[in-house]
Every structure is written in structure tokens, then in C-alpha cells.
Amino acid sequence: MNREVVSTDAAPKAIGPYEQGIKVNGFLFTSxxxxxxxxxxxxxxxGIGEQTRQVFENLKGVLGAAGSSLDRVVKANxxxxxxxxxxxxxxxxxxxxxxxxxxxxxxxxxxxxxxxxVEIDLIALT
Numbered sequence: 001m002n003r004e005v006v007s008t009d010a011a012p013k014a015i016g017p018y019e020q021g022i023k024v025n026g027f028l029f030t031s032x033x034x035x036x037x038x039x040x041x042x043x044x045x046x047g048i049g050e051q052t053r054q055v056f057e058n059l060k061g062v063l064g065a066a067g068s069s070l071d072r073v074v075k076a077n078x079x080x081x082x083x084x085x086x087x088x089x090x091x092x093x094x095x096x097x098x099x100x101x102x103x104x105x106x107x108x109x110x111x112x113x114x115x116x117x118v119e120i121d122l123i124a125l126t
Contacts, residue, residue: 001025010061012036015113021062028066028124032079033058034116043114048085051117052092059122060096068124070096075123076104081116083108089118 006021011033014020021030035044035051038061044054056070063069076097080089086106102122112119 006030006062006066008061008065010038010065011058012038012041015041021066023066023126026126028063028068028122028126030059030062030122030124032077032119032121033062034113034119036114043116048080048088048117049092052089052120053095055118055120056092056096059120063122063124066124066126068126070124071100072125073097073100073102073122074125076102077121078104078106079112079119080106080108081110081112081118085117 001024004023005019006023006028008020011020014031018031021028033055035054036042036058037044038058044050060070078089080086
């Protein structure tokens with residue numbers, strides 16, 4: 001197995017003992033991203049739309065560092081603090097992944113790190 005760590009300043013540094021992404025056997029597995037601003041590491045202001053947009057910008061950074069892109073995503077996992085945000089999250093999600101339409105799971109959970117409203121991780125081809 002050829003395992004390669006992916007790290008970039010285009011996404012926030014990990015806030016725990018994990019990597020931003022791992023490339024293995026032609027796939028990239030990203031760690032979940034929340035709406036942290038990459039330079040400061042602070043959660044951005046705004047609601048679900050703004051946070052979802054920042055999450056995707058962070059994910060684009062990790063994908064790019066691995067030589068991949070949003071059009072190569074095959075699976076997305078979305079974690080929402082409230083299923084009431086499902087529609088608003090989908091509007092932004094469609095801007096980023098609407099053309100490729102990867103397989104997806106969306107679940108509501110009771111809490112996310114730093115009080116975030118959304119967390120997304122991706123699996124993509126490299």
C-alpha cells in the first residue's frame with residue numbers, strides 16, 4: 001500500500017491528531033472540514049450558507065494539494081448540526097458538486113467542533 005500524507009496551507013491545520021488528507025491506491029480521503037479560516041484557524045462568521053462555502057473552499061485546497069479536484073469526488077459525507085439547514089446547505093453544495101453528483105450521506109448530529117454548523121469530508125480520485 002502506497003500511503004501519502006497531504007498537507008497544505010490552503011486549508012486549516014488539523015485541530016487534532018489527524019492529517020488533512022491521505023492519498024492511497026489512487027484515492028484521496030480528506031479529513032472532515034469545518035468552516036475555519038485557514039490562516040487564523042478561527043470559525044468564520046455567518047450561517048449555514050457561508051459556513052458550507054468555506055468548508056468547500058477548504059476542501060478544494062486539500063484536493064488541489066493532492067492533485068485532485070471537485071470533479072473527481074466520488075463520495076461525500078455531510079454532518080449537519082440541524083437537519084433544518086439541509087436545504088440551505090444543498091444550495092451551496094450544488095454550486096460545488098452539482099455537476100459531478102457524487103454518492104453522499106447526510107446526517108444530523110448533536111454537536112460539531114468549535115460550534116460549527118456543518119462538516120464535510122470527501123473521497124476523490126487522484
